[in-house]
Amino acid sequence: MTMADEHIEPLTIPASTLYLQTVRSYILQHIGMLDFNEFEENGIVLAVDEAVSNLIRHAYRGDDTKKISITLSVDDDEVQVEICDTADAFDPASAESPDMRQYFIDRRRGGLGILLMTRVMDTITYKPAAVGDRVNTLTLTKRRRS
Amino acid sequence: MNKNFTVTSEPLSNGCCVVRLMGYLDAHTATLLEETMQGVITQGCNRIVVDFEELEYISSAGLGVFMVFIEEVRADRGDIKLAAMKPKVFTVFDLLGFPALFEIHQTVALAHAAFPTTT
Numbered sequence: 001m002t003m004a005d006e007h008i009e010p011l012t013i014p015a016s017t018l019y020l021q022t023v024r025s026y027i028l029q030h031i032g033m034l035d036f037n038e039f040e041e042n043g044i045v046l047a048v049d050e051a052v053s054n055l056i057r058h059a060y061r062g063d064d065t066k067k068i069s070i071t072l073s074v075d076d077d078e079v080q081v082e083i084c085d086t087a088d089a090f091d092p093a094s095a096e097s098p099d100m101r102q103y104f105i106d107r108r109r110g111g112l113g114i115l116l117m118t119r120v121m122d123t124i125t126y127k128p129a130a131v132g133d134r135v136n137t138l139t140l141t142k143r144r145r146s
Numbered sequence: 147m148n149k150n151f152t153v154t155s156e157p158l159s160n161g162c163c164v165v166r167l168m169g170y171l172d173a174h175t176a177t178l179l180e181e182t183m184q185g186v187i188t189q190g191c192n193r194i195v196v197d198f199e200e201l202e203y204i205s206s207a208g209l210g211v212f213m214v215f216i217e218e219v220r221a222d223r224g225d226i227k228l229a230a231m232k233p234k235v236f237t238v239f240d241l242l243g244f245p246a247l248f249e250i251h252q253t254v255a256l257a258h259a260a261f262p263t264t265t
Contacts, residue, residue, distance in 0.1 A: 017174035021150050024170075024203070042203070042234045049205050053173040100243040109213040112206040112242055119241045 010071040015056045015085075016064035023052050023070060030072050031079055035144060043120030044079065047140050050113035051083050051092070059087035076144070078122075083138045089128035092117065092138065151175035153182045161264045163191040164254060168200040171208035179211045187215060192224025195257040199230035204238050212248065225249070229257035 011026045013019035024045050031044055052068055060066045069084040092114045100115075117124055123141045151169040158164050163186055171179060186194060196212070216226055229251045231239070239245060251257035 017172070020172045020174050020205075021170060024172075038234055039237055042237070045203075046205060046238065049172060053205065053207060057173065100246075104243070104247045107213060107217045109210040110206075112209065116206055116238070116241060 008072050008074070010069055012067050012069045013052075014064040015060040015066040015068055016062070017053065017056055018064075020049055020052065024049055026070065027072065027081065030074065034074065034079070036142075040120075040142065044081070044140075044142050047117040047121045048081050048083065050117050051138055051140065054092065054113050055083070055085050055087065059085055059090060078141050078143045081140045083140070084135050086129070086134050087136070089136050091126040091128065093124045093126050151178060153179050155182060155186050157191070158195065158258055160193070160258070160261055161191070162193040162195060162258055162261055164195045164197050164258070166197040166200070170203040171201060172203070172205045173207035176207040176211050179208065180214060183211060183215050187219065192219040192222045193261050194219065194224065194226045195254055196226060196228050197230055197254045198228060198232070198235055199254070201232070201235055204235050206238075206242075209239065209242065209244060212244075216247065225261070227251060227257040227260055229254045 008030055011023065013022060027045050027048050028041065031041055036044070048070065052070070055068055056062065066086065071082040073080045095114050097115050097118065098108070098111055117140065121140045122143050125139045127137045129136050151171055153165060153167055155163055155165045165182060165186060167179065169175070183194070212226055219226055227249045230253055231250065236250065239248070239250065249257070249260060251260060
């Protein structure tokens with residue numbers, strides 16, 4: 001049996017930061033037995049946390065009647081995490097990365113989640129809601145080493 | 147309230163104080179850290195060591211808290227020095243280049259000793 005045969009139930013949470021720990025536990029539960037080292041594991045958990053946090057704070061603005069759905073899939077080559085929402089579409093992959101040197105000079109705060117995602121994951125893709133479907137999907141992918 | 151994260155503070159010698167972090171620091175629990183840091187500064191301490199020894203996890207929301215206060219304490223000739231991070235926590239700071247702005251020490255004692263002696 002390959003890992004692709006394993007069915008992993010999606011996780012759906014209210015759009016509240018109260019549930020970030022639940023999200024991290026869900027991811028770690030399913031990637032903990034794979035061949036990632038602790039930095040890679042933490043990176044995947046962190047990327048999902050950042051993506052979900054951004055949806056809660058910016059897309060849903062803390063409206064915890066809204067839902068976020070997270071689906072993890074694992075095969076022999078990679079781990080994919082799909083994060084689905086029904087807020088206004090925003091493609092994090094298209095956001096301009098901050099220049100960290102200027103960031104520190106300006107003493108800015110916030111806006112680092114997307115940069116972290118790009119630094120720890122291999123690919124980030126975004127599919128905005130189509131007419132009649134209303135679900136945006138962000139897909140984070142991490143390759144497994146051969 | 148935040149079972150996954152606790153933060154305490156206590157005075158050290160030489161006009162310093164230590165803020166100790168335990169657990170998981172994320173977009174939910176960062177509010178508690180921000181309140182604690184604000185309280186420490188309001189009470190007059192701007193020479194702050196942050197003890198990460200018991201911190202298991204940090205996201206960008208946690209890093210952002212230190213950005214909120216660094217300007218204010220340095221303007222008052224203080225500093226925020228970070229100490230005793232687990233490697234996976236340090237990696238998050240390092241990925242974003244934070245060691246260029248913040249001193250990160252191996253231990254609380256070393257961070258404490260890095261503050262100049264007050265006269």
